[in-house]
Amino acid sequence: MSVTRVYIPRETTSISVGADEVALALAREAKQSGAAIQLVRNGSWGACWLEPLVEVEVDGVRIAYSNVEADDVPGLFAAGLLEGGDHAKRLGPVSEVPYLISQDRWTFWRCGLTEALSLDDFLLHQGFKALQKAWDMGADAVIDAVTASGLRGRGGAGFPAGIKWRTVADAEGEQKYIACNADEGDSGTFSDRMLMEGDPFGLLEALAIAGFAVGANKGYIYLRSEYPLTNSILSRAIDTARDAGWLGADIQGSGFDFDIELHLGAGSYVCGEETAMLESLEGKKGIVRYKPPLPAHEGLFGKPTVVNNVVTLASVPNIINLGGERYAGMGVNRSKGTLAFQLAGNIKRGGLVEKSFGISVRELIEEYGGGTASGRPVKAVQVGGPLGAYLPESQLDIPLDYEAFGEIGAMIGHGGIVVFDDTADMAQQARFAMEFCAIESCGKCTPCRIGSTRGVEVIDRMIKGEKRDENYDLLVELCDTMENASLCAMGGMTPYPVRSVLKHFADDFASGPEK
Amino acid sequence: MTDQTTESISNIVQRFDAKPEMLVQILQAIVQAHGWISEDTKRQLASDLNLSRADVHGVVEYYHDFRTEPPERHIVKICQAEACQAMGSRELTQHATAAVAGDTTVEPVYCLGNCACAPAVMVNGKTIGRVDSSRFDALVAELREIV
Numbered sequence: 094m095s096v097t098r099v100y101i102p103r104e105t106t107s108i109s110v111g112a113d114e115v116a117l118a119l120a121r122e123a124k125q126s127g128a129a130i131q132l133v134r135n136g137s138w139g140a141c142w143l144e145p146l147v148e149v150e151v152d153g154v155r156i157a158y159s160n161v162e163a164d165d166v167p168g169l170f171a172a173g174l175l176e177g178g179d180h181a182k183r184l185g186p187v188s189e190v191p192y193l194i195s196q197d198r199w200t201f202w203r204c205g206l207t208e209a210l211s212l213d214d215f216l217l218h219q220g221f222k223a224l225q226k227a228w229d230m231g232a233d234a235v236i237d238a239v240t241a242s243g244l245r246g247r248g249g250a251g252f253p254a255g256i257k258w259r260t261v262a263d264a265e266g267e268q269k270y271i272a273c274n275a276d277e278g279d280s281g282t283f284s285d286r287m288l289m290e291g292d293p294f295g296l297l298e299a300l301a302i303a304g305f306a307v308g309a310n311k312g313y314i315y316l317r318s319e320y321p322l323t324n325s326i327l328s329r330a331i332d333t334a335r336d337a338g339w340l341g342a343d344i345q346g347s348g349f350d351f352d353i354e355l356h357l358g359a360g361s362y363v364c365g366e367e368t369a370m371l372e373s374l375e376g377k378k379g380i381v382r383y384k385p386p387l388p389a390h391e392g393l394f395g396k397p398t399v400v401n402n403v404v405t406l407a408s409v410p411n412i413i414n415l416g417g418e419r420y421a422g423m424g425v426n427r428s429k430g431t432l433a434f435q436l437a438g439n440i441k442r443g444g445l446v447e448k449s450f451g452i453s454v455r456e457l458i459e460e461y462g463g464g465t466a467s468g469r470p471v472k473a474v475q476v477g478g479p480l481g482a483y484l485p486e487s488q489l490d491i492p493l494d495y496e497a498f499g500e501i502g503a504m505i506g507h508g509g510i511v512v513f514d515d516t517a518d519m520a521q522q523a524r525f526a527m528e529f530c531a532i533e534s535c536g537k538c539t540p541c542r543i544g545s546t547r548g549v550e551v552i553d554r555m556i557k558g559e560k561r562d563e564n565y566d567l568l569v570e571l572c573d574t575m576e577n578a579s580l581c582a583m584g585g586m587t588p589y590p591v592r593s594v595l596k597h598f599a600d601d602f603a604s605g606p607e608k
Numbered sequence: 609m610t611d612q613t614t615e616s617i618s619n620i621v622q623r624f625d626a627k628p629e630m631l632v633q634i635l636q637a638i639v640q641a642h643g644w645i646s647e648d649t650k651r652q653l654a655s656d657l658n659l660s661r662a663d664v665h666g667v668v669e670y671y672h673d674f675r676t677e678p679p680e681r682h683i684v685k686i687c688q689a690e691a692c693q694a695m696g697s698r699e700l701t702q703h704a705t706a707a708v709a710g711d712t713t714v715e716p717v718y719c720l721g722n723c724a725c726a727p728a729v730m731v732n733g734k735t736i737g738r739v740d741s742s743r744f745d746a747l748v749a750e751l752r753e754i755v
Binding site for chain 2: 106108141144277282286319320321357361394436437438440443466512513514525
């Protein structure tokens with residue numbers, strides 16, 4: 094009897110809506126009906142709205158069933174699940190799902206496709222090919238390829254990765270480090286997590302390539318503690334890779350040494366800021382450092398360090414495999430390549446959509462997202478996490494391009510897109526921006542530490558209707574101070590969402606009578 | 609949380625080779641095993657890692673994860689960040705605070721990375737998505753069944 098492969102993600106979102114229970118039910122039902130199945134725990138394709146998404150391989154085609162609940166499983170078996178039988182939840186071949194096939198999957202191409210923790214499956218799907226190619230090309234050519242790709246930091250700052258790598262490669266010193274920022278704290282973002290859970294070996298390969306390029310023999314991954322499943326998947330992947338000789342001394346006899354240490358954060362948002370992250374990696378309070386010196390010159394333990402976000406690094410293997418020019422051929426202007434946008438909040442079809450830069454927020458939320466989950470009109474869209482501006486309806490057609498967003502006082506950040514419907518109270522959202530800054534400020538600089546607390550107070554007075562004009566001016570002045578005088582983006586960009594609310598949703602401050 | 613099989617503080621310190629630069633990792637491991645950081649633990653860490661008590665205290669106080677009081681038997685974290693706000697987390701939080709029993713600690717968390725299936729909560733370390741008040745009540749009922 095042949096064994097049927099049945100895919101069900103081992104991924105936080107899918108499990109958060111029942112994937113583990115479905116996996117158990119599938120195993121139980123198969124046993125009872127005497128069917129031979131092999132459960133494959135893949136990553137998520139990123140269509141979160143379809144989770145749990147079960148796929149059954151029939152004659153080499155993966156037939157998808159969406160939103161499967163454990164209670165559905167007996168009925169699915171009765172309907173001939175293992176032969177791809179018809180059922181209300183049958184979507185058809187996963188390779189024909191429009192949400193997925195219309196994407197530009199450069200970085201996330203293995204996510205969903207492969208069994209996340211199978212090194213064999215990874216090797217079957219180009220795994221470590223880019224690292225081996227990098228060895229053949231030599232370190233300089235690797236950095237040149239990354240520079241030619243135009244890849245910029247996907248954590249939010251958008252700094253060109255090739256320049257950073259070159260700086261570290263050229264820096265003096267024997268000991269250098271790669272520090273992968275996996276402290277994905279922005280609300281509305283989950284692309285780092287999906288990559289790490291769905292293609293953990295891909296990230297390890299990317300770190301090794303970076304290490305080879307700049308002359309580092311050690312990499313750190315700083316993972317936020319809010320991602321326990323990611324922690325367990327990455328830990329297992331690191332052990333597996335090390336046991337198979339893909340990490341450690343003299344990798345595959347190449348003479349290249351590289352190992353990776355996984356560190357957990359401890360619930361501090363500001364540790365996503367690169368220098369605070371380095372402090373935390375050194376076991377200290379996550380307090381922001383002055384720059385200069387840049388981490389590329391004096392980073393972790395004072396040594397030259399490449400600090401890159403998960404998605405930045407994970408974009409590199411294909412740049413090596415397919416060429417930097419190919420990547421640079423996607424996108425617009427100085428925003429080259431793709432970004433894994435994340436549709437979140439009040440959205441009907443939330444999930445991860447990797448597309449070339451230049452697409453508009455409206456296209457993403459209408460064509461992919463299908464509008465709001467509530468069915469009500471969109472009021473505001475926050476792009477780029479808690480430090481990103483709230484865009485009104487009139488700004489949704491601006492192409493997603495780092496510079497175009499900068500011009501309107503907004504930012505793309507890590508690509509999170511959070512949709513609010515017309516019931517949202519934007520004055521409360523402005524207040525929350527300040528409140529969040531007050532909670533998470535590292536406390537080193539005054540504009541951020543004190544300014545955020547004063548910001549909450551001023552906004553509270555405005556909401557209550559006390560001297561609105563006077564408090565409005567005060568809030569604008571406070572935003573100026575925070576923006577110009579804070580040490581890092583936490584205090585420096587908290588004014589973005591606040592100002593955008595003042596500019597586009599001022600009516601929300603004036604709901605009650607003036608006092 | 610604490611039982612006979614819980615790894616001792618000394619073991620945890622040794623697992624990280626008593627390196628002071630591993631302090632955050634050591635504290636994280638202690639919280640995961642014991643639930644919280646006591647004054648005695650801080651004193652022991654300062655001595656074992658050759659750090660000042662002020663250093664250890666500062667790090668413990670800095671991070672949200674490092675609680676300094678024992679939590680209740682169950683820990684429910686409710687995401688308070690924007691994506692969940694857009695799906696009613698403020699209302700859910702109000703409901704939850706009233707709905708849980710005395711053996712449950714309810715606390716805020718700022719993003720569980722489950723933003724496409726909001727609102728999200730974490731119950732005893734497990735992330736759960738698409739949680740409305742009736743789903744929350746069902747989760748609480750499940751907790752009460754755990755003996």
